[in-house]
Amino acid sequence: MSLVPPSNTQGEIMRFTSALMAGISGVLILAPSAAMxxxxxxxxxVRLAQLEYSNGMTVTFTDSRPSNDIGMVQTGMIGRTLLIARDEGDTFLETYLEITPRDVAVPQRLxxxxxxxxxxxxxxxxxxTSPVVTGGLTPPRSAVISGAAAxxxxxxxxxxxHDSGFPGxxxxxxxxxxxxxxKRYSDSFVVNCTPEGSPSYLYARHRIYYKNILGNYVKHFDSTVPPWHQQMVEKGSIKRGRxxxxxxxxxxxxxCLGGDCVYTREGRFHD
Structure with a gap:
């Protein structure tokens, strides 16, 4: 993937972000919603980085504790947002370096x-070692459109x-x-094709779990995807049950909405 040089606007945002983050100590914990x-x-x-792109896409990197599994989550609107086609063989660090300009700091955990x-x-x-938060980024040239209306x-x-969406x-x-x-990684992709502007409670939801040493499933990802949005998550690091x-x-x-409440779900486990 090719790196896109940052614009002057990006530089201004980064300077503002640096000043803002200077006042933050410790780690930024992802707050669960009531639905979760x-x-x-x-x-x-624990949020490692939150990257906001000019096309509306958000990419977040996280670290789950105590599992020590890294996560990458991409979210955006169907048909407008460019989701990143991540090379399967790349580490999370390699992906991060490819999708951010040089003036964006790199999380030590990656x-x-x-x-x-x-x-x-x-x-x-x-x-x-501090959370990275930045916006106004130019989408990587290697990104691909990942949302058809169907x-x-x-x-x-x-x-x-791969379960194509249908009512019920x-x-x-x-x-x-x-x-x-x-397997080392869980990958999940959800396309919520419920019409744009529908109530927020008409979400599609995916949750990811791992097995701990006691053989019990523990949740380390939980997200609701709004109507007319899509989300891709990759979570893992250590080989375990998932x-x-x-x-x-x-x-x-x-x-629901005369049959218009539908979502497609797909995923995979891999090393």
Whole structure:
């Protein structure tokens, strides 16, 4: 992927962001919404970086504790937002360096996760232990449009499951035990084709879990995708049992908005 030089506007935003972040100490914890509240055992998700692009796309990098799994989440509107086609063989650090200009700092956690033989590009970047928050970024040239109006779009070049949206589609869970055993990563993509402007409670939802040493599933990702939005998440680092679960805010009612409440879901587990 090609890096896009930052504009003057981006530089001004970065200077403002640096001043803002100077007053923040510790880590920025992702606050769960009321829709996500539950009694499930869950990790704490620590935000490493939040990147806002000029096309409306948001990319967030997180670190789950105590699982130590890294996450990358992309969210944007269908048909307008360019989602990044991440190279499967890249580390999260390599992806981060490819989608941000040189004046954006790099989270130390991504460097640690990468291990030895770091990319040469890293020598030109500032490394920080503080959360990175920046906006006005130009979308990478290698990004691809990932949202057709038809609710059957596929984001990944290969998948373990793909359920095209239809009215009344029931909730479903997928586990690594169905696909050859423990894996390092869970990838999930949701396209909520419920019409734009629909009430926010008509969301599509995906949750990602891992198995702890006791054999219990622990949640370390939970997100509701608004109407006429799409979201792609990649979560992992350590080889373990994993699960992805899907449901929606209209309780699978085929009569919701006369049948217009639909979402497509797809995903995969891989090393």
């Amino acid at each position: 509240a539950s009694d499930e055992e869950a990790d704490v998700d 460097v640690d996760d990468h291990g030895t033989n770091t990319p040469p590009e890293l020598q030109f970047r500032r490394i920080t 609710c059957n779009f596929s984001h990944f070049d290969w998948v373990d499951w 589609m029931a909730p479903k869970a997928y586990e690594t035990s169905q696909f050859g055993g423990n 699960k992805v679960y899907y449901n929606d805010g209209w309780n699978s009612s085929p009569n």
